[in-house]
Amino acid sequence: MTISIWRYSHLALAVSSFLLLTLASVTGVILAFKPLIEKNRSYRPDDFNEIWLSETLPVLRKKYPGISELSVDANQFILVKGSDAKGEKLLAYVYPRTGRILGSPENPSEFFDWVTALHRSLFLHEAGRFFVGLTAFLLLLITISGTILILQRQRGLKRFFNTIVRENFAQYYHVVLGRLSLVPIFILALSGTYLSLVRFELVDTKHTSVNVDFDAIKSKPAARDKDFAVFQNIKLSDVQSIEFPFSEDVEDYYTLKLNDREITVNQITGEILGEVKYPAALRLTELSLDLHTGRTNGYWAILLAIASGNILFFIYSGFTITFKRRQGRVKNRFTAAESEFIILVGSENGSTFTYANAIHQQLISSGKSAYVTELDNYAVFPKASHLIVMTATYGLGNPPTNALKFEKNLKKYPQQQPVQFSVLGFGSHSYPDFCKFAYEIDNLLGQQSWAVPVLEIHTVNDKSPAEFSHWADNWSQYAGVGLSVSSELITARQERPHTLTVASKTSISGPGEAFLIKLHPTTRIPFTSGDLLAIYPADDHRERLYSIGKIGNYVQLSVKLHEHGLGSTYLYGLKTGDEFQARIDSNPHFHFPEKPKTVILISNGTGIAPFLGMIDQQVADSDCHLYCGFRDARSFGLYKSVLERDLENRKLKSLHIAYSRQGEKQYVKDLLARDSEFLAQTLSDGGTLMLCGSLSMQNNVVSLLEEICSKQLKKNVSYYQSRGQVLMDCY
Numbered sequence: 053m054t055i056s057i058w059r060y061s062h063l064a065l066a067v068s069s070f071l072l073l074t075l076a077s078v079t080g081v082i083l084a085f086k087p088l089i090e091k092n093r094s095y096r097p098d099d100f101n102e103i104w105l106s107e108t109l110p111v112l113r114k115k116y117p118g119i120s121e122l123s124v125d126a127n128q129f130i131l132v133k134g135s136d137a138k139g140e141k142l143l144a145y146v147y148p149r150t151g152r153i154l155g156s157p158e159n160p161s162e163f164f165d166w167v168t169a170l171h172r173s174l175f176l177h178e179a180g181r182f183f184v185g186l187t188a189f190l191l192l193l194i195t196i197s198g199t200i201l202i203l204q205r206q207r208g209l210k211r212f213f214n215t216i217v218r219e220n221f222a223q224y225y226h227v228v229l230g231r232l233s234l235v236p237i238f239i240l241a242l243s244g245t246y247l248s249l250v251r252f253e254l255v256d257t258k259h260t261s262v263n264v265d266f267d268a269i270k271s272k273p274a275a276r277d278k279d280f281a282v283f284q285n286i287k288l289s290d291v292q293s294i295e296f297p298f299s300e301d302v303e304d305y306y307t308l309k310l311n312d313r314e315i316t317v318n319q320i321t322g323e324i325l326g327e328v329k330y331p332a333a334l335r336l337t338e339l340s341l342d343l344h345t346g347r348t349n350g351y352w353a354i355l356l357a358i359a360s361g362n363i364l365f366f367i368y369s370g371f372t373i374t375f376k377r378r379q380g381r382v383k384n385r386f387t388a389a390e391s392e393f394i395i396l397v398g399s400e401n402g403s404t405f406t407y408a409n410a411i412h413q414q415l416i417s418s419g420k421s422a423y424v425t426e427l428d429n430y431a432v433f434p435k436a437s438h439l440i441v442m443t444a445t446y447g448l449g450n451p452p453t454n455a456l457k458f459e460k461n462l463k464k465y466p467q468q469q470p471v472q473f474s475v476l477g478f479g480s481h482s483y484p485d486f487c488k489f490a491y492e493i494d495n496l497l498g499q500q501s502w503a504v505p506v507l508e509i510h511t512v513n514d515k516s517p518a519e520f521s522h523w524a525d526n527w528s529q530y531a532g533v534g535l536s537v538s539s540e541l542i543t544a545r546q547e548r549p550h551t552l553t554v555a556s557k558t559s560i561s562g563p564g565e566a567f568l569i570k571l572h573p574t575t576r577i578p579f580t581s582g583d584l585l586a587i588y589p590a591d592d593h594r595e596r597l598y599s600i601g602k603i604g605n606y607v608q609l610s611v612k613l614h615e616h617g618l619g620s621t622y623l624y625g626l627k628t629g630d631e632f633q634a635r636i637d638s639n640p641h642f643h644f645p646e647k648p649k650t651v652i653l654i655s656n657g658t659g660i661a662p663f664l665g666m667i668d669q670q671v672a673d674s675d676c677h678l679y680c681g682f683r684d685a686r687s688f689g690l691y692k693s694v695l696e697r698d699l700e701n702r703k704l705k706s707l708h709i710a711y712s713r714q715g716e717k718q719y720v721k722d723l724l725a726r727d728s729e730f731l732a733q734t735l736s737d738g739g740t741l742m743l744c745g746s747l748s749m750q751n752n753v754v755s756l757l758e759e760i761c762s763k764q765l766k767k768n769v770s771y772y773q774s775r776g777q778v779l780m781d782c783y
């Protein structure tokens with residue numbers, strides 16, 4: 053069953069029972085102190101477990117000839133009733149071996165009686181008892197659904213006690229304490245439910261008393277009571293109560309109510325006159341009482357008090373979690389049908405809605421029609437020009453509960469006009485399948501004919517505001533929609549702290565061609581290949597990002613000159629020795645693997661830029677392969693000599709080039725299809741694939757990889773993406 057059903061059941065049960073549960077828990081905590089206070093009076097003989105009836109009954113009867121009854125209470129205090137040697141009323145706790153009086157029973161505490169009545173029946177008699185019983189049963193179901201939720205969260209029994217990822221205080225302690233108090237709460241709930249069933253006679257605990265055949269009672273052979281075999285074989289610890297013979301007449305006998313049966317004993321001969329075993333249900337009732345009240349064991353009583361206290365905490369933390377989840381819900385001003393910007397959210401605990409709402413509000417305040425909804429509400433959006441998907445990942449890289457139907461709906465409702473999309477994954481590196489569901493959605497959208505990627509997928513680790521604002525900056529640039537920088541979540545990032553000097557630049561004959569530009573940071577800045585250079589060509593808010601190849605200590609960019617291109621025209625206009633202000637952003641998700649196995653670099657066009665740096669940073673005999681696509685041999689010419697040298701130096705193990713406008717007219721995807729077995733082997737051996745270039749190349753390559761992975765590895769690409777084995781930085 054899916055996580056949602058269990059979660060909703062857990063919540064529904066908690067909602068329906070929380071008032072009574074609060075009352076039962078508060079009174080439960082108080083009542084747990086009752087046995088502790090009672091046990092504090094020490095009338096329990098130290099050798100309680102060692103005393104045989106033959107060692108105590110004759111002594112007591114001799115000392116108190118008028119004794120009528122002996123009972124052993126839950127505290128293992130021995131109470132005798134009747135009259136003493138002087139004929140006075142006897143009601144006292146005694147030491148059973150000597151009959152010495154230890155103390156008298158105190159009047160029951162009015163306070164505890166009051167709390168007990170409240171706990172058992174809410175002072176509402178039978179109706180109250182029914183509701184209390186029902187609450188115990190609901191608690192049992194809450195415990196079961198809670199256990200299943202923990203099992204799902206921890207991905208199985210083996211990892212049940214593994215570390216819990218701390219999302220927030222309420223969530224963390226709800227699970228941590230839930231795991232610890234699971235057993236006592238389960239026992240409390242089960243025993244409480246059972247006792248209610250007994251109370252309403254839905255469980256049959258009746259038993260018949262022993263039938264004594266008076267005609268068969270013998271008065272011979274007489275024996276001394278201390279020699280009775282039956283007394284020599286029963287310990288005081290097995291006894292609930294004993295009725296003494298009323299007189300010395302042979303027809304009066306002992307009645308022994310033991311823990312598991314009742315027997316009657318001839319007082320002259322010691323012969324057993326009759327025996328009745330209690331039904332299992334009655335024994336279970338006693339056990340339930342012991343377990344539910346902690347009356348027989350002080351440590352258990354303390355544990356019950358803690359568990360009851362925990363229930364109160366679960367009520368608080370459970371509702372806090374639910375409240376947080378609901379907090380993020382959205383109020384839309386526009387309908388889905390009239391909105392240009394559609395924001396789809398996949399969220400389990402609501403935090404992703406906070407980010408979606410921030411973007412929604414900014415779009416609305418800049419005069420756009422925007423609509424936020426859950427991923428499952430995906431449909432045809434007739435006016436949409438932009439689709440933003442923000443989604444969390446749960447469990448084994450699964451969708452959150454409000455995104456389960458998305459894939460089906462996506463196939464069912466193709467958009468009728470081109471829609472630009474961008475996917476932002478929310479996740480945590482504490483889980484092995486980092487943002488896996490977001491990768492899946494990005495790949496799925498990439499395969500839709502109407503969907504036009506605006507940006508490479510971005511991810512946000514542990515709700516990092518910096519990563520979120522990085523995406524927001526990029527999206528706003530590429531989608532051409534200004535997002536106000538006043539939002540708390542989206543920080544303005546137009547700082548240009550780094551000064552760079554142009555060290556060299558290659559020449560081209562005109563727009564459409566690519567050039568290499570080498571820049572030298574004037575101060576020492578830690579950076580590496582795959583990081584990004586942000587420039588502000590018009591000295592305003594407009595930012596252009598370029599992927600860096602680190603060559604020695606130089607920042608090398610490979611740039612295609614676009615006619616009227618803001619960034620490329622600016623960069624091509626720079627001369628050797630010129631200085632300008634920019635910013636180098638670390639881009640760790642696209643760094644060369646630290647402990648590389650086989651690494652396959654895949655690019656088209658100027659996407660080769662970071663790879664030139666990565667290859668340059670290798671040592672000889674590295675297991676690094678480059679698959680790159682160009683229009684023709686001329687466009688490859690810019691990189692030819694460097695790559696041939698890298699091959700010679702064995703920094704690059706193999707080079708595969710596809711020309712799209714020359715010879716066989718191949719794309720990089722065709723080369724990869726040819727070497728599909730090598731790709732599959734690399735992934736299954738833990739190697740890495742890195743993609744840089746155009747988003748359309750990325751889409752083609754991802755669909756090919758999807759095919760290779762499902763056929764040869766029986767996995768989705770997103771599986772490898774979420775494990776950092778398929779890295780992409782496309783634009």
Ligand SMILES: Cc1cc2nc3c(=O)[nH]c(=O)nc-3n(C[C@H](O)[C@H](O)[C@H](O)COP(=O)(O)O)c2cc1C
Pocket residue numbers: 205219398399400401402403404405444445446447448449450452478479480481483484485486487488514515
């Ligand atoms: C039980 C649980 C399982 C999670 N599983 C994953 C996971 O497999 N991969 C991942 O990247 N993040 C995982 N996360 C992290 C969430 O996706 C991340 O915290 C996200 O920001 C939560 O968004 P939400 O509050 O909108 O649901 C998990 C979080 C929890 C509590």
